[in-house]
Amino acid sequence: xxxxxxxxxxxxxxxxxxxxxxxxxxxxxxxxxxxxxxxxxxxxxxxxxxxxxxxxxxxxxxxxxxxxxxxxxxxxxxxxxxxxxxxxxxxxxxxxxxxxxxxxxxxxxxxxxxxxxxxxxxxxxxxxxxxxxxxxxxxxxxxxxxxxxxxxxxxxxxxxxxxxxxxxxxxxxxxxxxxxxxxxxxxxxxxxxxxxxxxxxxxxxxxxxxxxxxxxxxxxxxxxxx
Amino acid sequence: xxxxxxxxxxxxxxxxxxxxxxxxxxxxxxxxxxxxxxxxxxxxxxxxxxxxxxxxxxxxxxxxxxxxxxxxxxxxxxxxxxxxxxxxxxxxxxxxxxxxxxxxxxxxxxxxxxxxxxxxxxxxxxxxxxxxxxxxxxxxxxxxxxxxxxxxxxxxxxxxxxxxxxxxxxxxxxxxxxxxxxxxxxxxxxxxxxxxxxxxxxxxxxxxxxxxxxxxxxxxxxxxxx
Numbered sequence: 307x308x309x310x311x312x313x314x315x316x317x318x319x320x321x322x323x324x325x326x327x328x329x330x331x332x333x334x335x336x337x338x339x340x341x342x343x344x345x346x347x348x349x350x351x352x353x354x355x356x357x358x359x360x361x362x363x364x365x366x367x368x369x370x371x372x373x374x375x376x377x378x379x380x381x382x383x384x385x386x387x388x389x390x391x392x393x394x395x396x397x398x399x400x401x402x403x404x405x406x407x408x409x410x411x412x413x414x415x416x417x418x419x420x421x422x423x424x425x426x427x428x429x430x431x432x433x434x435x436x437x438x439x440x441x442x443x444x445x446x447x448x449x450x451x452x453x454x455x456x457x458x459x460x461x462x463x464x465x466x467x468x469x470x471x472x473x474x475x476x477x478x479x480x481x482x483x484x485x486x487x488x489x490x491x492x493x494x495x496x497x498x499x500x501x502x503x504x505x506x507x508x509x510x511x512x513x514x515x516x517x518x519x520x521x522x523x524x525x526x527x528x529x530x531x532x
Numbered sequence: 533x534x535x536x537x538x539x540x541x542x543x544x545x546x547x548x549x550x551x552x553x554x555x556x557x558x559x560x561x562x563x564x565x566x567x568x569x570x571x572x573x574x575x576x577x578x579x580x581x582x583x584x585x586x587x588x589x590x591x592x593x594x595x596x597x598x599x600x601x602x603x604x605x606x607x608x609x610x611x612x613x614x615x616x617x618x619x620x621x622x623x624x625x626x627x628x629x630x631x632x633x634x635x636x637x638x639x640x641x642x643x644x645x646x647x648x649x650x651x652x653x654x655x656x657x658x659x660x661x662x663x664x665x666x667x668x669x670x671x672x673x674x675x676x677x678x679x680x681x682x683x684x685x686x687x688x689x690x691x692x693x694x695x696x697x698x699x700x701x702x703x704x705x706x707x708x709x710x711x712x713x714x715x716x717x718x719x720x721x722x723x724x725x726x727x728x729x730x731x732x733x734x735x736x737x738x739x740x741x742x743x744x745x746x747x748x749x750x751x752x753x754x755x756x757x758x
Binding site: 356367403405407 | 581582584593595596597598599600601603604607608619620622623624626627629630631633634635672675676
């Protein structure tokens with residue numbers, strides 16, 4: 307298999323979802339690390355026309371949009387299986403992936419995990435009123451994910467699927483700050499899911515700390531331009 | 533097959549993507565029409581916890597998130613095929629679907645088609661400065677879709693796929709207002725694609741006019757609460 311290169315910022319939950327999938331499929335990868343904010347340059351626009359991340363290069367084939375990348379990896383490396391075969395379980399997998407994109411990413415990661423965990427490292431100011439206003443919308447997401455998980459082990463049934471890998475980067479951050487712990491308090495099933503997912507080797511080798519080390523990127527305080 | 537019910541507002545591009553897919557698969561459907569704004573009620577929250585649309589009911593199985601619904605329909609009714617088999621074509625299909633969600637929906641439909649085509653019917657005020665500011669971001673989306681379409685007939689190759697059905701409701705509106713026509717001017721391939729897609733019987737029976745008629749919903753001027 308040609309070398310697989312992933313472009314993106316270490317710490318991006320979308321980048322991590324792709325790296326997790328590559329790890330679970332035992333595919334070697336290299337992270338072409340993008341320093342925080344450098345995705346906005348014209349140069350990076352050649353890699354992703356909307357300046358988001360990640361972008362995957364597989365040989366000369368270039369692809370962006372996280373779900374498309376996860377599906378692509380799953381198609382070029384069918385084992386181990388990361389999609390349930392039963393139609394309704396597959397539908398739940400797709401639904402959770404959609405919920406991550408539409409609700410978990412903005413309401414959990416952007417609105418809460420970023421100001422609580424990343425902003426301090428970059429010495430960015432935090433709008434405390436915005437964080438307070440973000441709690442109720444975040445609770446709606448956590449409640450719904452807990453409802454969909456129900457008594458299952460993983461989001462789409464008894465086996466790990468792409469839904470878990472897409473969701474993991476947005477949920478495993480919650481136990482690391484007070485508001486996140488409060489959000490999880492009444493959802494023992496999600497807390498158990500977080501512990502189960504965190505124990506996977508794929509998680510250990512895709513932490514922000516390891517990705518910073520691998521790419522040699524340093525987190526430097528950003529001058530406040532606000 | 534149990535009755536398929538789709539919940540949503542006539543005219544919603546996401547609702548139309550699902551109805552198009554059902555039509556292309558020759559599956560009968562009923563639109564449980566939601567009047568404009570009624571998706572925000574607590575009652576509708578039982579149907580979609582985030583108050584978006586559509587939600588599909590297939591017998592007692594309930595599913596929301598448009599992409600999950602399209603995939604579900606494709607799995608329960610495999611013919612005619614709406615996914616390309618080659619891995620890279622499938623990846624392009626997934627990518628276009630992702631682009632629709634992330635960029636086409638907000639930048640084309642919400643920011644331009646809504647104020648130009650829907651707001652007047654509802655007697656809603658239009659922020660002309662916001663419409664002007666929306667042109668450049670919309671052009672980025674149209675440029676990229678044109679680049680991805682290239683010389684192909686459909687978005688993922690020579691055959692119609694879920695990508696075309698997801699995208700169609702956001703693009704076929706553009707020829708109906710001046711800014712939309714300007715956006716398409718230098719993209720003959722997209723203009724040809726629009727003509728090709730518009731000619732499908734599935735499009736004719738999912739127009740907003742027909743859906744309003746089927747559901748008995750009337751578009752009434754909304755009192756400006758701004």
